[in-house]
Amino acid sequence: MLWMWGVPPRLPHWGLVPRPPRPSPGGGRKVLTGSLRTAHTPTVIRRTRITVDYTRCGDGVGVDPRACGLCLRACEPAVFLLHQTLGAHEDDPLDPRKWRVTPLWPSLCTGCQECVRVCPQGAITVKVPRARHRTRRLQTAAAKRGACSDPAPSGSAPHKQSAPAPARDFRSCAVLGGAGMLGYEIVRQALARGIKVRVLDMAALEDPTLEDPRCEWLRGDIRDTDAVRRACEGMEVVFQTAAAVWDPATPSDVYESVNVDGNRTVLAVCRELGIQRLVYTSTIDVVVDGRRPIQQGDESLPYPRRLPRDPYSRTKIQAEQLVLTANSPELATCALRPVGMYGPRDRYHLGNVLELARQGRYLRLGDGKARFSHVYSENAAHAHLLAAERLYPGSPVAGQVYFVADDLPPGNLFDFMESYLRPLGVRIPRGRLPYRLAYALACVAELLAPGTKFNRFSVVQTCIDHTYSDARARRELDYRPLVDPEEAFRRTLAYWHEHSLWHNGQRNARPDSDRGIT
Ligand code: SF4
Ligand code: SF4
Structure with missing residues (x-):
């Protein structure tokens, strides 16, 4: 404490x-999907965008990320987190097979592309901002001592x-x-x-x-x-x-x-x-x-x-x-x-x-x-x-x-x-x-x-x-x-x-x- x-x-x-807590959809919890792409993504990339294609890895349909984990080991700043999915949108959110890797701290990404290189499924893409925007973003991130875009699961969902x-x-x-x-x-x-x-x-x-x-x-x-x-x-x-x-x-x-x-x-x-x-x-x-x-x-x-x-x-x-x-x-x-x-x-x-x-x-x-x-x-x-x-x-x-x-x-x-x-x-x-x-x-x-x-x-x-x-x-x-x-x-x-x-x-x-x- x-x-x-x-x-x-x-x-x-x-x-x-403090403002009273605002109820958020999905029982108050959001799910980090692993992709930072949104409907309002600008043409010019201002933040590092790391996308994991879950049709190729995780969620019980692709490779089991627990058995692979190469991106987790390759990423020096530890951007990724391995966890079970938490989303209420899933058919069965408690299914223990639904594991995935999530780019939890994209603000720490150095853009080295090592995760892209080692991924055997080609499931990861990393797009880094152009130098001007990247410099500004990194300065802001350093000033703020790091930030992430979405709340991320801290542990893993209760399983069966x-x-x-x-x-x-x-x-x-x-x-x-x-x-x-x-x-x-x-x-x-x-x-x-x-x-x-x-x-x-x-x-x-x-x-x-x-x-x-x-x-x-x-x-x-x-x-x-x-x-x-x-x-x-x-x-x-x-x-x-x-x-x-x-x-x-x-x-x-x-x-x-x-x-x-x-x-x-x-x-x-x-x-x-x-x-x-x-x-x-x-x-x-x-x-x-x-x-x-x-x-x-x-x-x-x-x-x-x-x-x-x-x-x-x-x-x-x-x-x-x-x-x-x-x-x-x-x-x-x-x-x-x-x-x-x-x-x-x-x-x-x-x-x-x-x-x-x-x-x-x-x-x-x-x-x-x-x-x-x-x-x-x-x-x-x-x-x-x-x-x-x-x-x-x-x-x-x-x-x-x-x-x-x-x-x-x-x-x-x-x-x-x-x-x-x-x-x-x-x-x-x-x-x-x-x-x-x-x-x-x-x-x-x-x-x-x-x-x-x-x-x-x-x-x-x-x-x-x-x-x-x-x-x-x-x-x-x-x-x-x-x-x-x-x-x-x-x-x-x-x-x-x-x-x-x-x-x-x-x-x-x-x-x-x-x-x-x-
Ligand atoms: S590009 Fe490099 S720093 Fe960024 S997530 Fe991949 S391995 Fe980590
Ligand atoms: S390296 Fe690719 S296949 Fe292996 S856990 Fe990471 S995203 Fe999944």
């Missing part, structure tokens, strides 16, 4: 409140699979980012199952419960190919939880190098070492556009129409696409999107609220009716292990994304946070800012202090619903939360009582060089 820390992504307008995929045990795994809140729980649960674990993290973790001869700890990060290679060598499964998460102290180029280049490195090492299973930790922020409420959103939610401005969301979208498009007969990949995660070692969710409260800057926004989904870190880790068991080349889990949530019914974010603040003895101010007033103040705050945490995005994010359904994970991964909400509350509170870093004003115990990277 970037609302606490984030630079606002694009928001609808500068009025006092009704039973969990058969599980295949594994005896060893690498956990990249194993000292973070989620990575630590994956390590702990894997060791409890008798699985050999090798951890790669920038931080050392002095925890006697992890002193186990089957647990090997390496210092390093995913930008270092040799370190990733050492961590993954000989392992059956790789859990990729490492990321640069939002922190004002983190330079923007770190997000690119960790979240995008780092994941490229991990994928390259997996291919090089012949590793067949990669479980990637994504985030709900890849589908949040900061404009519309999300109510029981599922995996067919589209990515935002425009790439977000904030570097965290933008690079996590790119990373998720990289991982999903890397799914192949040699390397099976899937992505899990834990909803608002909390638990011990949480530096960015509850930890931030505690920090705000310590500074006397905590204040409720809205009317208290907006609802949010949460997941306890041990439950999210459990879902990762279940996904790894069911992920192998050819399994129905390969190439899919899954939301993961608790059994706890969605509730108001401030009520949730205050349930921890009160027992920790934090004074909670009585007042609250109504939504409209908060939005207007956020407009002013953004003008006076660009980059402030109190911005329109944070106001919208805390005052409208953001709830998600994990029905697909329950159905296909056989996911059930390990820890019930009461026990999760008790364990989290016990941790914060013991490690209430906020009491001495110390936000986290990591060295400065590690800040923002888990």
Whole structure:
């Protein structure tokens, strides 16, 4: 949830409140057809036009793009996305055979024509604008930090699979980012199952419960190919939880190098070492556009129409696409999107609220009716292990994304946070800012202090619903939360009582060089 820390992504307008969501045809979702041609296409090409002929590839009538995928591998800037069709216009939109490649980010196209050259079906055409228009367009794209023309499917449509995929045990795994809140729980649960674990993290973790001869700890990060290679060598499964998460102290180029280049490195090492299973930790922020409420959103939610401005969301979208498009007969990949995660070692969710409260800057926004989904870190880790068991080349889990949530019914974010603040003895101010007033103040705050945490995005994010359904994970991964909400509350509170870093004003115990990277 970037609302606490984030630079606002694009928001609808500068009025006092956002415009109400407009219903769009087709159940509110548009389908990216793969062709950018419209009835009003001008004679002079001003934008790169990439067309995929679906009579030759995909949709169950041409070549199966999952078996080919040459364009996906040939395209260096990763313009294409492999996904199932989502359109209500299809005869059977849930038919799992209907896969296609879509030129998701035409604004990134360099015009190299490599995809055209490698396509055995001659299904792709790329038309680039003449130099004058192209230069202007690229300048605009660079200024806007990238944009796409249509909302694109972020994951894939729910398909007909009704039973969990058969599980295949594994005896060893690498956990990249194993000292973070989620990575630590994956390590702990894997060791409890008798699985050999090798951890790669920038931080050392002095925890006697992890002193186990089957647990090997390496210092390093995913930008270092040799370190990733050492961590993954000989392992059956790789859990990729490492990321640069939002922190004002983190330079923007770190997000690119960790979240995008780092994941490229991990994928390259997996291919090089012949590793067949990669479980990637994504985030709900890849589908949040900061404009519309999300109510029981599922995996067919589209990515935002425009790439977000904030570097965290933008690079996590790119990373998720990289991982999903890397799914192949040699390397099976899937992505899990834990909803608002909390638990011990949480530096960015509850930890931030505690920090705000310590500074006397905590204040409720809205009317208290907006609802949010949460997941306890041990439950999210459990879902990762279940996904790894069911992920192998050819399994129905390969190439899919899954939301993961608790059994706890969605509730108001401030009520949730205050349930921890009160027992920790934090004074909670009585007042609250109504939504409209908060939005207007956020407009002013953004003008006076660009980059402030109190911005329109944070106001919208805390005052409208953001709830998600994990029905697909329950159905296909056989996911059930390990820890019930009461026990999760008790364990989290016990941790914060013991490690209430906020009491001495110390936000986290990591060295400065590690800040923002888990
Ligand atoms: S022309 Fe080059 S950059 Fe553009 S989509 Fe094809 S391979 Fe990618
Ligand atoms: S290279 Fe051609 S046939 Fe192969 S997946 Fe891409 S569009 Fe389809």
